[in-house]
Amino acid sequence: MTLLFPSAFSRVADVVKESPAEPVLCFDPSRVRENVDTFLAGFPGAVSWAIKSNPHPEVVRAVAMAGINAFDVSSRGEIEQLRYQHPWAKLYFNHPIKSPEDIAYAYAAAGVRDFAVDHPGEIEKVHESLKKAGADKIADVTLMVRFRDPSYRGNVNYDFGSKFGAAPDLAAEMLRDCERRGFSLGLSFNPGSQERDPNVYARLMRLARKVAARAGEGVPQRIAKLSVGGGFPCRYPNGGEPALQRYFEAVSDASDFGDCLVYCEPGRSIVADSVSVVAKIMLVKPESGLLYLNDGFYGSFMESKFVDFSPPVRAYTPRGAEIKADSEGAALYTIMGPTCDSIDQLPKQVRLPKILKTGDYLEFGMMGAYSNATATQFNGFARARLALVDSIAPWGSASYAQ
Ligand SMILES: Cc1ncc(COP(=O)(O)O)c(C=O)c1O
Structure with missing residues (x-):
């Protein structure tokens, strides 16, 4: 049939x-509602959702209806879909390597003001693309400097550090460069996917603090945003994954960032x-x-x-x-x-x-x-x-x- x-x-x-x-x-949307409720009630910060995990329009609709109004996006395609489905949503363009055309589109046509960078070349590219797109208030744009812990190889599932992320010294230098250019400062990391160890988040948050301190006096206080990434696990019915509350506690215990907005970008754990x-x-x-x-x-x-x-x-x-x-x-x-x-x-x-x-x-x-x-x-x-x-x-x- x-x-x-x-x-x-x-x-x-x-x-x-x-x-x-x-x-x-x-697709059972009530599961999405429960998972979003868990994050909104328990995560000690703001919650966005990584649309890459399931861009089906019904799923996106369910996530937004459940109360998510911020999204992690990686491409013009995802931005266009969200601007069509949810014109007022906050979008974080968190792919560390973007095309100049996508950067300009995101800024000028879609109102995106947050961009990830993990290399000085990308800072230069974003800055040039924004200037060409007519950006006049650079301070309204936050560059999220994505760093990695060189001693952490990722979990059994994914090693994001092998593809993205600046080593701590370079990340500190990049923060200084962002500040010289007049951008607002952010830091981000991504531990992997289906991460089974909540302490990884706390460890990377402590490293974020060190990176900011290394960038110069007063820089830790000027970090406006810190993204702890996605990677939160879904819980298989027979699996031993820790409860999400353990992750929220780890993030909460390591949150020592003053007025900085701490946010997460879960994908899998909201929809799996x-x-x-x-x-x-x-x-x-x-x-x-x-x-x-x-x-x-x-x-x-x-x-x-x-x-x-x-x-x-x-x-x-x-x-x-x-x-x-x-x-x-x-x-x-x-x-x-x-x-x-x-x-x-x-x-x-x-x-x-x-x-x-x-x-x-x-x-x-x-x-x-x-x-x-x-x-x-x-x-x-x-x-x-x-x-x-x-x-x-x-x-x-x-x-x-x-
Ligand atoms: C930048 C970024 N944020 C969030 C996620 C979502 O990860 P997960 O589905 O494991 O939560 C990913 C996954 O690739 C990512 O690359």
């Missing part, structure tokens, strides 16, 4: 009952648990344990290769009845995506009922971040589309990729 998107359903099982021929992102991907089984090869789906690495699962990724999984008949392992038991399956490419498979196997067959469906939970955001149409396979659901069932008896 052909679903009209976005359709609204009560449960994920009701989406399955429609026998969708293409993969579906089942709000989406289940429903995919159809195209074929099972029981003798080899290979299970072919209509979604995979080039679709909603690109991140599975790069992060420690263990989504909960459950199976359904085409009529929407959950399939549990019966007396014949369960088998370990290798999940293959639909394209002809052999890297199109999930890195971890999943234990699922032996009785699964062609035409049944799988639901993968915790799929709201970096899924549709990075999906391609490689080989001509359609990207998953979004259906609204009132709720996603608890994951009590689910299997996990292992």
Whole structure:
């Protein structure tokens, strides 16, 4: 059948009952509301959201409706989308390397006044682009100097420090340069993604203070903004990720920045648990344990290769009845995506009922971040589309990729 998107359903099982021929992102906006509430109530500072984690217009709408009015953006495309959907939102252009055209557009057409920089060359580029765009009040613009801790290699998931961030001495020099040019001063860092250690934030905040002190007398008092980045984890139902409150406490304990605005840029932790991907089984090869789906690495699962990724999984008949392992038991399956490419498979196997067959469906939970955001149409396979659901069932008896 052909679903009209976005359709609204009560449960994920009701989406399955429609026998969708293409993969579906089942989106429960109430999860976004809960996650935004947690950040707004607990984070000791301002909260923005990294739209890159899920730019689907329904998701963006839900995040804004939940009370987020500031967004971390990386490109003109994201700025245009937000100016269209939320014309008055505050935008932080936090990509450290930007094109002169995007800088000028952001400033002159979209009212952006905060830009990340991690190299003297980028300060020069931003300054020149702003002058060309007719900027007269440079003091209204905050340059967020992104630094890194050279002794920290990132977590198992991502090492952002290998791509971005100035070493502390260079960051201090850059703060002086920003001040000479008349910019307002900011500092930022990004610990990685799905960061499991709350203390990393406190450590990097203390380093921020040292960087500012190294830049000169009085500079710490003149830092107007400090971004502690994203990286806050989503909590897998069977995982050991610390509660977000532990991160908020760590940030609060290290907050010693006077009038400086401290803010965060979470992406994943706001949206991950709000989406289940429903995919159809195209074929099972029981003798080899290979299970072919209509979604995979080039679709909603690109991140599975790069992060420690263990989504909960459950199976359904085409009529929407959950399939549990019966007396014949369960088998370990290798999940293959639909394209002809052999890297199109999930890195971890999943234990699922032996009785699964062609035409049944799988639901993968915790799929709201970096899924549709990075999906391609490689080989001509359609990207998953979004259906609204009132709720996603608890994951009590689910299997996990292992
Ligand atoms: C500058 C910046 N801020 C925020 C984020 C969001 O990270 P996460 O989704 O891990 O919270 C990212 C992720 O790439 C980023 O590059």
